[in-house]
Amino acid sequence: MLDVREFRAACHAAARRTAGSLVEFRLARRATPSFHQGVIAYRDKTVAVVCDRNAPLTAIAQPRVIEGVDALDSGPLTFLDIPGLHGALETILGHRVLTKADLNAPFQQADWPHIAATDIKYWRPTTVGEALFNFWD
Structure with missing residues (x-):
């Protein structure tokens, strides 16, 4: 898991770079x-x-409202590949930033053991991105 302060600092640094x-x-x-x-x-x-x-997982997406009715009705995130930003984040954070291809790949539960099996059974994500970055309750 990434500390919120560390994430905020990484976003500031990556934006500047x-x-x-x-x-x-x-x-x-x-x-x-x-x-x-x-x-x-x-x-x-x-x-x-x-x-x-x-979990220490990071990606780039179109910005979304994350609270209220609009968030719940908006569906999965739209992921983006921004090579310069990907590279800056990886350097700053020290871990791989997931790409659009990674996130649009078919979801295999065995590859992501930190996601609760009950959530997978109920929500039935079809892509890695849906399983990792979601609005499930």
């Missing part, structure tokens, strides 16, 4: 979602660095 600006930090304060977001703005786009709340 890639000519972006950290504009918002969205903490998941309730049971859902399963991730926090550091929202980084660039001249031509805004992206979210997402961090799993229970």
Whole structure:
């Protein structure tokens, strides 16, 4: 698990290294979602660095509302590949940042033992991204 302060610092540092600006930090304060977001703005786009709340897993996605009715009705995240940001995060965090291909791959429960079997049985995720970064209750 990544400490929130460490994640926040990594988002700030990665934004600076890639000519972006950290504009918002969205903490998941309730049971859902399963991730926090550091929202980084660039001249031509805004992206979210997402961090799993229970494991050292990080990815890049389109920013999402994480509280309220809009969050629950919004479906799975849309993951992005931003090579410069991926590289900066990996250097700062010291672990691999999951790519769009990793996250859109078919989910195999044996590969992710930290996810509760009861959640898998109930929610039936089809991709790795759905299983790791979700709004399950």
